[in-house]
Amino acid sequence: MPETPPLDIPDDGKLVANITYFARALRKAGLKIGPGRVVDAIRAVEAAGFSERRDFYWVLHASFVSRPEDRAVFAQVFRLYWRDPRYLEHMMSLMLPAIRGVQEERSAKAGEKRAAEALLDGTERDLPETGREEEGETEIEVDATATASTEERLRTLDFEQMSTAEITEAKRMIARLALPVKPLISRRTFAASAGRLPDWRRTIRSAIRHGGEVHDFSSKNRRPRWPNLVVLCDISGSMSQYSRMVLHFVHAVANRKGAGWAKVHAFTFGTRLTNITRHLAQRDVDAALTAAGAEAQDWQGGTRIGACLHDFNRDWSRRVMGQGAVVLMISDGLDRDPVVDLARETERLHLSARRLIWINPLLRWDGFIPKARGIAAMLPHVDSFRAGHSVASLADLGQAVAMARDTGERDRLLRLVGNETG
Incomplete structure (x- = not known):
């Protein structure tokens, strides 16, 4: 094997150090990066040159990003890597309670908190002590007895706004959740x-x-x-983080003894339908989801809900929908297929299931109105319409399964749609 030629980079240059620091920050943010990838990235930059920022971005992207869910974190860390002062101020506001301004302008986007946690590692997060009281000032005592615990705060925190450590803890909480069902x-x-x-x-x-x-x-x-549980999970770009957390929940349900389900079937869809049921049989959740992600090639791609539901109704409905199956559909309902096809396929799915429960992360927004045509077309054909953006919302699914009359937010939103169209 021929010997690899050395890099033609000056010893006193800082490009190697900057790329190494950048890789270290990505690793702290959750990307799987080892020394070999750092060396490959340096050699790729040497081969591609450093002429344009866009080219440099995609060279590093190709070297460091191997999973679709890592793209958002990479983009956020890269912005700070190029020293955007306003963005740096915002990221510090996510970590330091003493800094305000940018944090109040908008909430953190996907991956920002994890990027801030990685790049500002070691920064003192607590407010500085004021020391002795200045003359004329009154000491203010804060009663923290009613402060919510960390676990209670994580129960209601949006999955998209979690840091790496919070996501890890949320996964532990999800692993303890159950979805019991009564026998038929x-x-x-x-x-x-x-x-x-x-x-x-x-x-x-x-x-x-x-x-x-x-x-x-x-x-x-x-x-x-005992009925079957059928899960249809949207893995398009807008649903990436939510889908991963929901699949952790589905894995916990599938491997929990005594939950009452005869069989748990899981499918992912974006631009195509993929059956990942056999992967959920693995006891290790990380190995199960890694195998499922490798088989589903349309992670963070587009969305064709109507076409994917048609494939399920045609190829899988009779195989897995027996025994009074309950269907959980996790999707934001944003589709590019014709509305007529989407409504017809959703109605067909509803008629085949004992209960069709739609979990939509968009319900996390106050004042949500189903203005999107795809959501309005699907909503009349589901039994229950619920949020699925936090640990607490997943824990509440047991009520939707156990109570046949539970409709969640469906009836209220249908009245809103009727008032607007009327």
Whole structure:
């Protein structure tokens, strides 16, 4: 194997140090980057040159980004790498409570908090102590007895606004969640000594064996059966972080003993439908989601909900929708397919399921109105419409599954749509 030529970069230059620091920040933000990738990035920059900022961005992007969900974090860290002063002020405001201004202008975008946590690692986060009181000033005591605990705050925090450490803790909380379901009463029966139903056949057969005399009456009970859980998860660009957290929840449900589900089937869709059910059987959640992500090639791509629902109804509905299946559909409903096709396929899915529950992260916004045509077309064909942006919203799904009359926000939003169209 030929020896790799050395880099033609001056020893006193700072490009190598800057790229190394940049890679270290990306690693702290959650990207899987080792020394080999840092060396490859330096050699790629040497080969491509440093003529334009756009070229430099994509050279480093190709060297460091290997997962679709890492793109947002890379973009945020790269902006600070190029020393955008206003952006630096905003990122520091995410980490330091003493800095205001930019933080109040807007909330953190996806990946910003993780980028700030990585690039400002080691920065003192607490407010500086004031020392002795100045003359004439009154000491202010803050009562923190009612302050919410860290876990309670994480329960309601938006997944998109979490730092790397908060996402890790939220995943632990999600792993403890359950989605129990009550059994369905089937028409089939089984013999029971203290059953609630008379078993006339067994009673007559027993009487025939005793010369036609009835000595005792046999009884029976109806045999319970457990429904299937079918999960359809949108993995388009706008749903990337939410989908990953929801799939952690689905993995926990699929591997929890005694939850009551006969089988948990999971599908992802963006521009195409992918069955990831077999990957959820792995006990390790990271290995399961890594394998699922490798099979689903349309992560953070476009969205064709209508076409993907058509593929599911045609190819998978009869296989997995038996036994009174409950369907969880996780999507923001923003689709580029024709509205007529989307409404028809959603209605067909609704008719095949015992309950169709739509989880939409857009419900996290106060005053949300289904103005998008895709959302308005799908909404009449679901049984329940709920938010899915936090740990608390996922924990509340048990109510939607257990209570047949639970509609979530569906009825209220349908009235809003009717008032606007009227």
